Amino acid sequence: MSGLMQMEDEQGKKLCDDEVVDNIVSLVLAGYESTSNAIMWAAYHLAKSPHALRKLREENESISRDKNGGFITLDDIPSMKYTAKVVEETIRVANVAPMVHRVAHRDVEYRGYTIPKGWRVVVWLRSLHTDANYYDDPLSFNPDRWDKPPKPGTYQVFGGGPRICAGNMLARLQLIIMLHHLAVGYKWELLNPDDEVAYLPHLKPVDGAAMSFSKLSSR
Template identity: 35%
Template sequence: MAGVLVYVLIFLLSLLSCITKRRGKKELYKGVKLTPGSTGWPYIGETLQLYSQDPNVFFAEKQKRYGEIFKTHILGCPCVMLASAEAARFVLTQAHLFKPTYPKSKEHLIGPSALFFHQGDYHMRLRKLVQGSLSLDALRNLVVDISAIAASTLDSWNGGHVIDTFQEMKKFSFEVGILAIFGHLESHYREELKKNYRIVDKGYNSFPTSIPGTSYKKALTARKTLSKILSDIISERKEKRLLEKDLLGCLLNSKDDKGQVLTDDQIADNIIGVLFAAQDTTASALTWIVKYLHDNPKLLEAVKTEQKAIYKMNVEGNQPLSWSQTRNMPLTQKVVLESLRMASIISFTFREAVADVEYKGYLIPKGWKVMPLFRNIHHNPEYFSDPEKFDPSRFEVAPKPNTFMPFGSGVHACPGNELSKLEMLIIIHQLVSKFRWEVVGSQNGIQYGPFPVPLHGLPARFWKESTI
């Protein structure tokens, strides 16, 4: 905990210039109704309170005290928190009033041309390209290959040795990401991408300093290496003039209204961006699914019954899992949705007001961060009865509009949400049809890095069992 506090204090000091600029604007808001709430200590705000406890508890207590719209001051910036479905929808769908915002340090590691750092025409162009490469028609052709990756991943767990479930799920989701981006990539490229991506991933949430030997400095160096590897892959693809329909193919073959193609740097930034967006969030959700099924034996048996019926049919017919079968797993589909609601991997998102905005009689000043609190919405008893209970049957009826947003909403919603859900269905099918498992040690507790995962990555043992 001491290390975290030191990191936060250093980070806040690096943002003092931003805060100083804000001080000169106080007079502008005198007499105007700002949202209720507390901004904590000067400069530090309430960052230490946020990071010294479960963030979900911090936000829940704020909501209980101030209501569904309240202000705070964290990570060097004044913020407005939104815990109602209506307010979240307003912010996420008004792209002209609220822009995505990320620290520059993260832009440097992913690449400034990645689609989620932008809005407007460039953003829409890139979003359509990513969505096109991950459309349902495109995913239909990936089922067999994703199934093979899932089978290989699970086989490596067999034997009862303790594994870190989250880290293993990260390996799985990374391989699926490579498949969706490049198709069947040559092994030496895959290994080089994997090695350097891990270094970038490790430095992504570290303190952003260029001091040699630090995680962030190592990540910057590895990011340059990734650019070189991607440049080689792009050059090779151009030379062969292949018209592949994977993401790389879509990016290479795209032209705007003026006939301009994307630069190699733009393509590389968006490839890295998709890998980042696809890996940790999906791996976190998969880890929670393993835990929720483990903790609910009756539900696990019901899911096994559904999946083993499919498995038996395929074994007897000597057929692989099909796209149509993944679309006909009603109970498993509900388990996925309830896991996304319960875990709320993306607990909140950052936007920034590009102008003074009035909402519900309150002023959201220009430059303030605005944070829709997805987890608070997903755990609101007005929207989901007994919200702390894991109950897939609640999704037998569609949730009220704007109350279930595991992949965000509006023009910046995750374009890879269907791929993510497909990964979950496929690995659940393989897992419950062929394996049994037990969680090792404490089964409770959550860690944040930054996405919530079960404590210690959910250590567990897996054994292959007789099938059919």
């Protein structure tokens, strides 16, 4: 916060209080809330997907054995193929950022309709990522679907173009690291596996995804 309060532009002008607060909220929601929510959903879906969890453990235990119990490094990331697929499937199903909105800066013609200049356009990404036209059995958690890339324009979990989320690769890396340590060190189960899901303001189980964790017996 102090950094934002002291920041100056080329003319020496500082941010006003509202601008400082707006940036702080953006940093907290985008830099912390979104990643922690994605990690929660990864653990949630893996708890419901024994086959996927088994494959995740096998890959990460193999890497852990090769390192003699040492920490993974950036050099290990490229070999974590299945872990990366679990990450992509998690953020597709979870839709941590369910929509994006833009302001039309000119009249836009789209499929016979006119979107007038100044209108706010909301793109509901959750609908895109769960569309059966683009994903087979879209509501199922299936990391193996990432053996092939999605159709262009059908995967917008971090937005796209010049406004793509600047932290998209960092978020993926954080998830990979967290999944590695969960897979090799812990087992867990959902306390209420059939609990309902709330969709606003963020997708999450009503009980907060209550889980029971314990260390693996081999650790």
